[in-house]
Amino acid sequence: MEIIASVMTCPDEPLETVTLELSDPRPDEVLVRLAATGICASDAHTHTGRIPSPAPCVLGHEGAGVVERIGANVTHVAVGDHVALSWMPSCGVCRHCVSGRPVLCSAAAPALLAGTLLDGTVRLHRGTEPVSHYSFLSTFATHTVVPGSSAVPIGRHVPLAVASLVGCGILTGYGAVVNKARVTPGSSIVVFGAGGVGLSAVMAARVSGAGQIIVVDPVAAKLEEAVAFGATDGLVPSDDLVERLRDLSGGGVDYAIDAAGGEGILGQAFGATIPGGTIVCVGMPDVAARPSLPGPELVRDEKIITGSLYGSSRPSIDIPSILRQYTAGTLPLDRMITKAYELDQIDRAFADMREGRLKRGVVVFDEHLAGLAGPAVTLAA
Numbered sequence: 001m002e003i004i005a006s007v008m009t010c011p012d013e014p015l016e017t018v019t020l021e022l023s024d025p026r027p028d029e030v031l032v033r034l035a036a037t038g039i040c041a042s043d044a045h046t047h048t049g050r051i052p053s054p055a056p057c058v059l060g061h062e063g064a065g066v067v068e069r070i071g072a073n074v075t076h077v078a079v080g081d082h083v084a085l086s087w088m089p090s091c092g093v094c095r096h097c098v099s100g101r102p103v104l105c106s107a108a109a110p111a112l113l114a115g116t117l118l119d120g121t122v123r124l125h126r127g128t129e130p131v132s133h134y135s136f137l138s139t140f141a142t143h144t145v146v147p148g149s150s151a152v153p154i155g156r157h158v159p160l161a162v163a164s165l166v167g168c169g170i171l172t173g174y175g176a177v178v179n180k181a182r183v184t185p186g187s188s189i190v191v192f193g194a195g196g197v198g199l200s201a202v203m204a205a206r207v208s209g210a211g212q213i214i215v216v217d218p219v220a221a222k223l224e225e226a227v228a229f230g231a232t233d234g235l236v237p238s239d240d241l242v243e244r245l246r247d248l249s250g251g252g253v254d255y256a257i258d259a260a261g262g263e264g265i266l267g268q269a270f271g272a273t274i275p276g277g278t279i280v281c282v283g284m285p286d287v288a289a290r291p292s293l294p295g296p297e298l299v300r301d302e303k304i305i306t307g308s309l310y311g312s313s314r315p316s317i318d319i320p321s322i323l324r325q326y327t328a329g330t331l332p333l334d335r336m337i338t339k340a341y342e343l344d345q346i347d348r349a350f351a352d353m354r355e356g357r358l359k360r361g362v363v364v365f366d367e368h369l370a371g372l373a374g375p376a377v378t379l380a381a
């Protein structure tokens with residue numbers, strides 16, 4: 001079938017909105033008509049070349065929509081179901097999938113990097129030229145074919161613009177706090193970075209009952225936003241940041257989340273955490289980054305330093321769980337959406353993101369299902 005998609009021909013060139021050919025779903029795959037897609041920092045980083053990815057490709061990996069066709073082997077969704085999309089499908093049989101860590105699926109990771117679906121082939125073509133997928137989803141398009149396990153069924157009452165965001169940024173930040181750090185009531189936590197992932201970590205810390213939630217970000221306006229999402233304190237980085245964090249938390253925080261990935265943040269997180277505390281690295285550092293830590297303290301202080309990919313989640317369980325908390329009013333996910341864009345305005349959204357003007361931008365394909373009034377409407381300051 002023909003679809004309209006935003007194509008990245010090569011990094012740093014403007015995206016092109018064109019007609020592409022999308023092949024039918026194979027037996028384990030699902031065709032989804034997108035209602036909305038979020039625009040994530042990883043899309044922008046791939047567009048600049050900071051995250052290497054095959055090109056030409058269709059970016060976008062935060063999507064939600066309606067199932068239009070299913071392959072012969074797909075049983076967990078039916079035509080007409082509403083789905084949020086997970087950019088890490090799972091094979092269900094490798095040691096990681098079997099042990100309950102599907103985001104580490106050893107079948108999915110190589111295909112993700114290769115820009116294909118799980119069987120190593122693509123469904124997207126421009127004329128006769130193959131076009132790569134991005135993170136299995138390629139949601140900057142009216143339709144997409146995804147691995148069956150990437151299509152997570154959700155309730156029909158959930159606005160699909162909100163559901164789209166849960167597919168990456170929200171799940172990443174929420175899961176780092178709930179699944180990996182396992183933040184406990186009354187504890188203290190510092191979150192580095194107040195972008196979409198950082199704000200999701202703040203919301204998760206709040207619902208986990210953390211008593212003190214400190215956010216560090218160089219942009220003062222983002223700290224105000226973080227407070228609106230439940231942070232108790234906001235700090236702009238300074239040379240004496242570690243000291244200030246220790247003072248503010250009465251000797252050190254129990255948990256630190258690095259949602260930024262910038263140089264030096266791991267060292268600051270390590271310094272600000274109490275002995276026995278937990279540091280979770282979420283923001284993707286530069287490929288050349290080689291962070292260093294003080295050796296003796298590494299032994300003596302028994303701190304736990306761990307990465308967290310995609311919220312260390314089980315997407316088919318965690319995405320519906322997060323959306324139930326949204327419906328119940330405990331996670332104000334809709335307040336993450338700053339602005340809606342047309343499909344051919346994604347370059348502008350990248351620029352707005354770089355300039356710190358967005359919590360999350362979304363492209364709306366179906367205003368009714370997305371739950372948003374219309375494109376280019378500012379929904380929140």
Ligand SMILES: [Zn+2]
Pocket residue numbers: 040041042043061062168169
């Ligand atoms: Zn993302």
Ligand SMILES: [Zn+2]
Pocket residue numbers: 090091092093094095096097098104105106107108
């Ligand atoms: Zn697997």
